[in-house]
Amino acid sequence: MILSICDDPKTMEVINIVVRIVNILKIVVPILLLFVLAFKFTKAAVAKNEEEVKKAEKTAVPSVIAAALIFLVPTAINLIIDISFPDNEYSACFVETSVEKIEAAYVMKMEKLFNRADNSLNMGDYVAAMNYLTYIKNEKERQEYEEKLKEIKEKIDKIREQNIIASSGYLDMDFGSCKFQEKKAGGMTYAICVPENYGGQSLPMILWLHGSSERGKSFNALVGSGLPAVVRNWSSTGLKNIPAIIVAPIVTSTDDTWGSTNVLKGVKTIMDEVIANYNINTKKIALIGHSMGGAGTYYVAREYQDYFSSIVSLSSHVSSCEEKDKSYFRTIPLKGFVEEAEPTIFKNPTTNFFSELNRLDDLKYLTCDHDEVPRTVLLEDSNGDKISDIIYWMLSFGMNAISVDSDPIGDGSFNPDSGTAGTCNKHGEYKYCSPKRGIFGSFAYADSEPNGTTNRWSLKSDPAWNKENLVDLPMTCSNGWNIDMKMHKLAKSTWEKVQQALCKITTTGIDGIVYKPEDITMSGRKATSVQRFTSNTKYVSNHSYGTAIDINPGGTYTVNGKKYTPYKRNKSEYEAFVAALGREDDPRNINYILWKKIFEPLGFKWGGNWKGSSFDGMHFELDGGKK
Numbered sequence: 001m002i003l004s005i006c007d008d009p010k011t012m013e014v015i016n017i018v019v020r021i022v023n024i025l026k027i028v029v030p031i032l033l034l035f036v037l038a039f040k041f042t043k044a045a046v047a048k049n050e051e052e053v054k055k056a057e058k059t060a061v062p063s064v065i066a067a068a069l070i071f072l073v074p075t076a077i078n079l080i081i082d083i084s085f086p087d088n089e090y091s092a093c094f095v096e097t098s099v100e101k102i103e104a105a106y107v108m109k110m111e112k113l114f115n116r117a118d119n120s121l122n123m124g125d126y127v128a129a130m131n132y133l134t135y136i137k138n139e140k141e142r143q144e145y146e147e148k149l150k151e152i153k154e155k156i157d158k159i160r161e162q163n164i165i166a167s168s169g170y171l172d173m174d175f176g177s178c179k180f181q182e183k184k185a186g187g188m189t190y191a192i193c194v195p196e197n198y199g200g201q202s203l204p205m206i207l208w209l210h211g212s213s214e215r216g217k218s219f220n221a222l223v224g225s226g227l228p229a230v231v232r233n234w235s236s237t238g239l240k241n242i243p244a245i246i247v248a249p250i251v252t253s254t255d256d257t258w259g260s261t262n263v264l265k266g267v268k269t270i271m272d273e274v275i276a277n278y279n280i281n282t283k284k285i286a287l288i289g290h291s292m293g294g295a296g297t298y299y300v301a302r303e304y305q306d307y308f309s310s311i312v313s314l315s316s317h318v319s320s321c322e323e324k325d326k327s328y329f330r331t332i333p334l335k336g337f338v339e340e341a342e343p344t345i346f347k348n349p350t351t352n353f354f355s356e357l358n359r360l361d362d363l364k365y366l367t368c369d370h371d372e373v374p375r376t377v378l379l380e381d382s383n384g385d386k387i388s389d390i391i392y393w394m395l396s397f398g399m400n401a402i403s404v405d406s407d408p409i410g411d412g413s414f415n416p417d418s419g420t421a422g423t424c425n426k427h428g429e430y431k432y433c434s435p436k437r438g439i440f441g442s443f444a445y446a447d448s449e450p451n452g453t454t455n456r457w458s459l460k461s462d463p464a465w466n467k468e469n470l471v472d473l474p475m476t477c478s479n480g481w482n483i484d485m486k487m488h489k490l491a492k493s494t495w496e497k498v499q500q501a502l503c504k505i506t507t508t509g510i511d512g513i514v515y516k517p518e519d520i521t522m523s524g525r526k527a528t529s530v531q532r533f534t535s536n537t538k539y540v541s542n543h544s545y546g547t548a549i550d551i552n553p554g555g556t557y558t559v560n561g562k563k564y565t566p567y568k569r570n571k572s573e574y575e576a577f578v579a580a581l582g583r584e585d586d587p588r589n590i591n592y593i594l595w596k597k598i599f600e601p602l603g604f605k606w607g608g609n610w611k612g613s614s615f616d617g618m619h620f621e622l623d624g625g626k627k
């Protein structure tokens with residue numbers, strides 16, 4: 001549209017320069033013509049040459065006319081345009097461009113970009129507006145925009161933060177389908193797939209390593225196979241789009257594998273480039289590959305251990321793990337899939353690899369053909385939630401996930417085979433003995449209401465036993481959250497781990513999930529060691545031993561407008577809550593997440609697993625073993 005030409009400050013600047021040049025030329029050229037004419041006359045006169053004077057006289061009239069015309073041409077053109085097209089702004093912006101007008105146009109464009117960023121709160125729009133600041137010459141105006149953009153950035157940051165916190169349902173988010181684009185970095189071509197409605201949210205990354213057939217092939221060949229091929233046809237699978245950025249490099253030379261030095265370097269360069277260009281949740285980078293790429297997951301993960309939060313190896317032919325890397329591959333979330341049909345090339349080596357790691361439980365055998373393995377694995381949706389099981393599995397892990405970092409037995413976590421059982425020394429009013437609880441033994445207690453049956457607080461344990469066996473575990477989390485506990489000394493280090501983990505999940509988060517301290521409520525010490533009987537019957541509670549903790553006893557959560565208090569001693573309430581969430585491991589099911597991520601790996605039992613009226617979703621406890 002020709003009319004908008006005057007709105008574009010860059011075009012206006014060009015026009016402004018053209019107009020200036022034309023203005024200079026329309027003066028300079030006639031002057032030059034007249035000057036040449038004058039020179040000819042002077043020369044002829046000085047030479048007293050009649051012939052030359054006549055010649056000069058002849059050219060005098062045309063020269064003067066030409067000079068006059070050149071001077072008038074631009075004005076004439078404008079006039080003609082104005083007469084022919086009276087409504088056009090085209091000539092107006094030729095005639096009227098000025099520095100002020102151009103600056104005003106820049107401000108107008110800036111205002112547009114600012115409003116766009118303000119409305120969309122999109123990182124890309126914000127960056128575009130920020131980049132435009134340099135065109136605003138007026139310092140005061142520029143500073144005003146800078147201030148306003150700062151506010152937008154704060155809003156965007158808040159949204160980003162919420163995206164991480166509300167990882168609950170994060171996998172339900174739909175940023176649309178994606179199209180693979182071809183890019184180059186680190187001497188390699190790679191395909192990258194960004195969801196079409198991606199607006200700068202923090203997204204996980206999935207790195208795909210292709211098989212040997214795609215080596216040295218084109219971008220089109222790459223996106224026609226393996227994970228990219230499945231993702232391109234994702235909409236026809238009936239499954240939800242994947243909220244992740246997918247990256248797939250191509251090994252350039254047919255002589256190379258994913259273990260080649262230059263390839264490893266290239267892969268790192270590509271990952272770093274993507275991390276720099278997008279808001280990648282670097283705590284969630286999943287690695288998956290097939291065949292040569294299945295083996296590649298081993299080589300790449302081994303080289304860049306800090307990058308990956310989960311690994312899926314499809315039809316790998318790596319049969320052995322180097323000794324130095326065993327602890328890494330034993331602890332990282334890892335799943336293997338291999339076809340039965342290729343026993344010598346793939347099945348046996350993979351089996352050996354997983355066997356060496358003591359992880360045969362994490363290896364699954366498939367009945368499909370070699371080439372069908374990626375499709376078969378990626379499209380499996382066993383619970384019908386329209387999210388690929390393996391994608392869900394891959395993206396549910398975060399870096400330094402406690403469940404995989406800690407080796408629950410043997411690193412100081414609770415071990416019921418160590419320690420000495422306490423014995424009950426009845427004396428004075430402490431005339432009862434509590435039941436034996438493995439290594440925690442038994443203690444003497446008094447009951448102020450020996451004939452009553454209902455008061456759970458009437459228990460008073462032997463102060464001497466308390467002094468000897470219960471330890472104070474004060475702790476202050478960096479977010480100001482105090483988690484003071486009083487616990488059994490034989491499980492001291494495990495309880496400290498619980499404190500650290502609770503602190504971690506409310507600060508840096510676990511598996512990319514960050515909860516607020518108020519999401520994890522405990523009623524002070526009453527939630528930990530407290531002298532009491534159990535709620536239902538007058539039975540000595542494990543809380544008296546300093547081996548149990550209650551979390552979120554009264555936590556109320558709203559799902560689809562309905563309120564639930566899932567962790568009270570009411571199994572049907574919990575079941576209704578889980579049904580509303582759609583699945584038990586939804587991040588909003590906090591106590592289940594705490595159980596899976598923190599308590600189970602540390603050797604705890606969860607009352608949420610107890611049947612019928614024993615159900616106790618707030619309760620986590622250590623079993624003292626059989627001693």
Ligand SMILES: [Zn+2]
Pocket residue numbers: 543548549550616618619620
């Ligand atoms: Zn309890």
